[in-house]
Amino acid sequence: MTQRTTELRQQVYLQLRSAIDAGTFAPGARLPASREHARVLGVSRNTVLWALERLRAEGYVVARVGDGSYVAERTPAAPRAARGGVTAHQLLSQRGRLIAETGLRWNPSATQPLPFRIGQPALDQFPFALWQRLERQTTNATRIACAGYHDPAGHPPLRAAIAQWLLVSRGIRCDAAQVVITAGSQQALDLISRLLLDPGDEVLVEDPGYPGIRANLLAHGVLARPVPVDDEGLCIAHGAARWPRARLAVVTPTHQFPLGVRMSLARRSALLAWAQAQRAWIVEDDYDGEFQYGPQRIPALCSMAHDARVLYVGTFSKSLGAGLRQGFVVLPDALVDAFARARALSDRHSPGATQDVLARFIADGHLLRHLRRMRELYRARQAALIHTLARASHGALTLAPSLQGMHLAHEVGARVDDLRLSDRAGEAGVQLAPLSRYCIEATRRGWLFGYAGYDEAALGRAARVLATRL
Numbered sequence: 001m002t003q004r005t006t007e008l009r010q011q012v013y014l015q016l017r018s019a020i021d022a023g024t025f026a027p028g029a030r031l032p033a034s035r036e037h038a039r040v041l042g043v044s045r046n047t048v049l050w051a052l053e054r055l056r057a058e059g060y061v062v063a064r065v066g067d068g069s070y071v072a073e074r075t076p077a078a079p080r081a082a083r084g085g086v087t088a089h090q091l092l093s094q095r096g097r098l099i100a101e102t103g104l105r106w107n108p109s110a111t112q113p114l115p116f117r118i119g120q121p122a123l124d125q126f127p128f129a130l131w132q133r134l135e136r137q138t139t140n141a142t143r144i145a146c147a148g149y150h151d152p153a154g155h156p157p158l159r160a161a162i163a164q165w166l167l168v169s170r171g172i173r174c175d176a177a178q179v180v181i182t183a184g185s186q187q188a189l190d191l192i193s194r195l196l197l198d199p200g201d202e203v204l205v206e207d208p209g210y211p212g213i214r215a216n217l218l219a220h221g222v223l224a225r226p227v228p229v230d231d232e233g234l235c236i237a238h239g240a241a242r243w244p245r246a247r248l249a250v251v252t253p254t255h256q257f258p259l260g261v262r263m264s265l266a267r268r269s270a271l272l273a274w275a276q277a278q279r280a281w282i283v284e285d286d287y288d289g290e291f292q293y294g295p296q297r298i299p300a301l302c303s304m305a306h307d308a309r310v311l312y313v314g315t316f317s318k319s320l321g322a323g324l325r326q327g328f329v330v331l332p333d334a335l336v337d338a339f340a341r342a343r344a345l346s347d348r349h350s351p352g353a354t355q356d357v358l359a360r361f362i363a364d365g366h367l368l369r370h371l372r373r374m375r376e377l378y379r380a381r382q383a384a385l386i387h388t389l390a391r392a393s394h395g396a397l398t399l400a401p402s403l404q405g406m407h408l409a410h411e412v413g414a415r416v417d418d419l420r421l422s423d424r425a426g427e428a429g430v431q432l433a434p435l436s437r438y439c440i441e442a443t444r445r446g447w448l449f450g451y452a453g454y455d456e457a458a459l460g461r462a463a464r465v466l467a468t469r470l
């Protein structure tokens with residue numbers, strides 16, 4: 001055997017093994033057929049077969065007779081960082097390290113949500129048939145247009161439909177030209193951090209609050225300053241006194257994440273006054289603002305602002321589904337072009353075809369109808385959750401009802417170790433987020449019960465299992 005053959009075999013083997021380690025071929029995935037693989041690489045089939053055989057001997061690959069090679073369900077533990085003696089830390093720039101260390105970790109259990117995982121809408125209620133009909137009704141001219149590049153600020157019909165919908169649904173008056181489409185609210189927050197803040201700037205965040213916001217700020221070198229939340233929402237007087245240099249505040253006024261408080265009118269006015277006096281920005285994250293169950297729905301904070309200091313961030317992750325990756329930010333005219341250019345720098349724009357269908361879905365009134373239906377459903381599920389938990393726990397878990405949102409927070413004394421019950425619940429297949437996970441300095445303890453995405457039977461089963469772990 002020549003030296004060259006040996007090298008080629010080794011190369012093909014290493015390529016395949018690192019693709020398996022990196023998850024390019026997941027456990028159980030079928031590997032390319034050896035003949036085709038050899039043709040693509042320009043090597044002999046024997047070279048590929050040798051590599052596959054070695055991977056099989058090492059436990060990476062299983063061969064199924066007559067059906068090719070598959071990645072083993074449990075591959076040998078791959079000390080990825082240690083291979084070759086190089087760690088990610090050594091490879092990354094300083095900025096890269098900060099981003100990698102603060103970035104959000106993917107949790108595969110998110111693809112199989114179980115009660116009481118929060119933030120899950122009822123995805124099985126998504127109007128798939130209607131969506132497909134709208135896709136089929138796309139004209140040829142639109143199909144061709146959607147196949148090419150788009151305005152990074154968003155598909156004009158979608159921006160127009162959102163502007164109209166915001167007026168009806170959230171009381172916000174804005175022009176279509178102020179609406180910039182983003183890939184969910186996370187991207188809107190990222191653009192805000194990149195364009196309106198510098199490393200070392202201070203930003204007020206709710207404590208407890210949403211980790212996705214805080215992580216994004218930290219990744220940009222921005223100092224996220226914790227401000228307590230009481231039953232009227234963010235304590236802005238407290239925040240203003242303690243952090244006088246703050247240039248921006250991120251709030252969830254409709255349904256504070258995670259406590260579920262609705263910000264009072266007095267607090268809203270105080271927050272707006274602070275922003276005006278400080279020449280600071282307010283970012284309103286209205287992540288589930290469509291889900292209000294009382295006779296009167298409160299409009300967005302943004303609708304109360306007389307100057308352009310509130311940036312309204314909206315998402316379709318809760319109203320339709322996070323997988324769509326459709327969200328938007330409402331901006332003062334002067335900022336629109338900068339946001340569009342920054343968006344284009346990283347990923348150009350959101351997919352045209354999805355934007356087009358969503359535009360028609362909203363403009364034809366389907367979104368309003370879908371939300372009406374979901375509000376009914378979620379209200380009933382919230383009542384079922386409260387009832388079933390109280391019953392299963394013999395009153396130990398008696399949750400207070402809420403007029404908004406998709407989860408309920410149940411608070412207990414600051415001395416309770418809420419992680420303990422969450423861990424015990426997790427062992428029994430019940431996903432129960434502890435409140436302490438969302439605290440920075442705050443010492444709030446308790447649990448979050450998501451209910452929107454689960455039917456009454458599933459909520460009942462989880463409540464009974466949880467009761468056995470109390």
Ligand SMILES: Cc1ncc(COP(=O)(O)O)c(C=O)c1O
Binds near residue numbers: 186316
């Ligand atoms: C407070 C808050 N903001 C925003 C989001 C939504 O993020 P995205 O629109 O990027 O899916 C979530 C999702 O869980 C959230 O809890």
